Amino acid sequence: MSIKTLGTREVYRNPWLRLREDEIERSNGARGIYGVVDKDDCAVIIPIEGERIYLVEQFRYTIQQRCLELPQGGWETADIDPEELARGELREETGFDAATMTNLGMMYIAYGFANQKQYVFLASGLTHVGTDFDAEEHDLTLHSFTIAEFEEMLLDGTIRDCCTLAAWGLYKVWKEKQK
Incomplete structure (x- = not known):
């Protein structure tokens, strides 16, 4: 060391x-x-149904802006099962249950100063069952975009969240390997 x-x-x-x-x-x-x-571990979820992807929009205090991003978060609980966390965050923020959750990997959010791990999951087979927001998410809204629209927002700077960008990159590499 x-x-x-x-x-x-x-x-x-x-x-x-x-x-x-x-x-x-x-x-x-x-x-x-x-x-x-x-910080305790967290998850970021890529909810895709057909050619549509679901994003959440919420106010991010640190930059004083509303931002579009993939559903993500943590439960401030150590040693939680990553898939259980991802399923819970998906339900909490989007109102969806997923028939399939595919673990795409783990990444550190900002290991230059933080030790938080973020697990990346692809959610498919979505069924809307109702949201379960926590108090900090009262202003969260759900949006649906085509994958082409989403990728354009990544390129034009509409979406600047590094977790969303990194998760999408991991997904694209994973998807390419499935062929």
Whole structure:
């Protein structure tokens, strides 16, 4: 390991994340600090039915904008089954149950400062059963687009969410390998 942790202290905590500051020593002997955001695992779901994909739109406080993105989120619970989480988030945000959930892989959202894992699932065989929003999602709306429209929004900057972009890239590679 090229960086050794000498000590750690929690700087901040809320129900969604913990922020810690680690005292470190690099392999060259230089000492410093490293800020780390600890967050529980989450999931991003690609709900596709035929040639249509479903996105959610919600207000993102950090950038003060409403944003279109794939359904995604976490439950602030450690050690949860990724598929159970993905199914729950899909139902919560879109109102859909999926006959099939295909695990496409795992990615780190921003490992330069956070250790959160995000599991990517393809949801198919969708049945609308009703939404189950949590309090933070009261303004969330569901939208349906053709895949061509969705991909154009990725290219023209309408959709800028890195999790949506990365999940779609993983899906496209997976789909190509299915041929």
